[in-house]
Amino acid sequence: MSAGAIFVMASFTVPEQVGTNPYALLWLLPLVAAIAIVYKVTKLPTITAGSFLKDVAVLSGSIIVFVVVIALALFILTWLITG
Amino acid sequence: MVRRSKENQTVFLITVGLLAWVVPGAGHLMLKEKIRSLIIFATIVLTFCIGLYVGSIAVIDPVGAKPWYLAQIMNSPMVAALGHLTASAPAKYRVFGRPNEIGQIYTSIAGLLNLLCIINAVYLAHVRGTRPAGD
Numbered sequence: 297m298s299a300g301a302i303f304v305m306a307s308f309t310v311p312e313q314v315g316t317n318p319y320a321l322l323w324l325l326p327l328v329a330a331i332a333i334v335y336k337v338t339k340l341p342t343i344t345a346g347s348f349l350k351d352v353a354v355l356s357g358s359i360i361v362f363v364v365v366i367a368l369a370l371f372i373l374t375w376l377i378t379g
Numbered sequence: 380m381v382r383r384s385k386e387n388q389t390v391f392l393i394t395v396g397l398l399a400w401v402v403p404g405a406g407h408l409m410l411k412e413k414i415r416s417l418i419i420f421a422t423i424v425l426t427f428c429i430g431l432y433v434g435s436i437a438v439i440d441p442v443g444a445k446p447w448y449l450a451q452i453m454n455s456p457m458v459a460a461l462g463h464l465t466a467s468a469p470a471k472y473r474v475f476g477r478p479n480e481i482g483q484i485y486t487s488i489a490g491l492l493n494l495l496c497i498i499n500a501v502y503l504a505h506v507r508g509t510r511p512a513g514d
Contacts (some may be wrong), residue, residue, distance in 0.1 A: 311478035329428040334492040338499040
């Protein structure tokens with residue numbers, strides 16, 4: 297087995313460093329994109345590049361907006377209880 | 380379209396479901412949905428690999444995280460081999476904290492998305508199989 301292949305396989309045996317900072321929330325974005333892509337690929341009757349990308353972008357945006365709204369609501373609720 | 384007998388139709392549905400489980404997107408490929416199968420395969424495999432890369436293969440833990448494992452194994456039966464590997468050497472493969480959370484969420488969501496695709500492929504196969512001849 298080549299050194300490159302061993303290096304790639306070894307990178308899957310040790311976890312990456314992920315900090316507990318606000319930037320860690322960006323890990324949400326690829327997951328939202330994956331959910332939107334798979335959902336739309338099962339729902340659309342025909343797949344054309346333009347309409348598919350547009351639908352995926354709209355669904356991804358909707359999920360992100362909904363997550364932000366829920367986060368704000370929870371923040372306000374916490375502030376009302378503890379503030 | 381040629382109608383299948385009831386027994387053949389059942390075998391066909393089971394085959395589509397099993398294929399879709401073994402290789403993400405293979406069920407749709409069997410139904411001649413090439414673009415759908417390619418998108419499903421690329422998306423699910425990439426999501427699963429991101430989860431494994433961030434959290435390492437230790438995120439697949441059939442002993443300490445059974446509910447997550449149930450979702451993860453929906454990716455493919457090959458996940459069981461990884462689970463066996465991590466369960467046989469728990470001291471060697473360990474992950475804690477944020478990488479563990481992100482890795483488990485990514486790999487489990489990938490599994491649940493594949494479950495959605497399995498159900499969709501079987502449904503499509505069923506609908507096409509029960510459609511009257513000539514459609």
